[in-house]
Amino acid sequence: MILINWKKFYKKDLRSILPEFFLLKKHTNQFSIMKNICLLLIILFCASCQNQEKATDKMDPIPVRQYDQRITELGITLPAVSTPVANYVNIRQAGKILYLAGKGPRKADGTYIKGVLGADLTQEQGYEAARIVCINQLAVLKDHLGTLNRVKQILKVTGMVRATPDFGNQPEVINGFSDLMVEVFGEQGKHARAAVGMGSLPRGIAVEIDMIVEIY
Numbered sequence: 001m002i003l004i005n006w007k008k009f010y011k012k013d014l015r016s017i018l019p020e021f022f023l024l025k026k027h028t029n030q031f032s033i034m035k036n037i038c039l040l041l042i043i044l045f046c047a048s049c050q051n052q053e054k055a056t057d058k059m060d061p062i063p064v065r066q067y068d069q070r071i072t073e074l075g076i077t078l079p080a081v082s083t084p085v086a087n088y089v090n091i092r093q094a095g096k097i098l099y100l101a102g103k104g105p106r107k108a109d110g111t112y113i114k115g116v117l118g119a120d121l122t123q124e125q126g127y128e129a130a131r132i133v134c135i136n137q138l139a140v141l142k143d144h145l146g147t148l149n150r151v152k153q154i155l156k157v158t159g160m161v162r163a164t165p166d167f168g169n170q171p172e173v174i175n176g177f178s179d180l181m182v183e184v185f186g187e188q189g190k191h192a193r194a195a196v197g198m199g200s201l202p203r204g205i206a207v208e209i210d211m212i213v214e215i216y
Contacts (some may be wrong), residue, residue, distance in 0.1 A: 044071065065210075067148035070184050071138070078139040082106055085202070090140050096152070098144070098213040102160070103136045104205035105129035115202040118167030121206055126161060126169075130176030133209045138184065154181050155189040156212040162205065163197045170195040177209050 071078065075209045084090055084101065105113040113129040115121040121129070159174030161167075165169050167190035174195040191211070201208050 004008040005077065037165065046197055047074050052091075065149045065151075067184055068142075074183060075155065076138075077108075078134060078142055079106070079108060079136065080083050081139050081143045082136070091144050093144070096215050098141070098215060100137055100213065102158075102208040102210040103133050103140070104202070104208050106136055107132060112203060112205050113207075115206050116162050116164055117173060117206065118164035122173055123169050126173035126175060126206055127176035128184075129206045130159065130209065133181050133207055134177040134180040135209060137209065138164065148184070148211060150215045151185060152187060152214045152216050153188040154211060155214055157181075157191050157193045158210050159193065159195045160208045161195065162199075162201045162207065165197075168195060170175045170197050173207065205208075 018076055046070075064157070081090060082103075087099055088102075108115065113121075113125070113132065115125075118125065124197045138148065141151065145151070157177060159170070161170040161173050161179060163170065174193065178193060179193070181191065183189070
């Protein structure tokens, strides 16, 4: 009975394997036609696996992202995550998708920016309030993930602005949130968005923003 050096067959490409196979077939009658076909299929499979491994080695690795470092470069200090004020959670994960509950403009001293855009607050003050909400949501993300480097992209943002009926610059206000997301995550920070006016918001806060995020 003839023994086959499978390691030798596996390391060779298909063009070098086939001649050896047919030479083997010529010098022995111990194999049936069916066994020869099975042997050929096994050889083809081994060669295919080897080619696939080589192709995998050539694939580009996932780029290293340094979003935590970017936060430091921007001079941002992420606050401790606040406890939900009612019967809900700050974040819920479904597979690779994160759903973040709405957050308000809670400042470092624990107080909130309150008021009505178009009456008590200017557009610039609203912009700053939205930026503070972004910092609070980044804190929620990092608390949940351990690192912002696991963020793949920001998918969707919903911004609610407490405003007078004739105030129409909600998009410019919510830009305070969106601009910072792009500063931190670059192209992956760009997102689909809604910016809408509200007659009132919880506790009298000026803005509330929730979002949806995809992670690695």
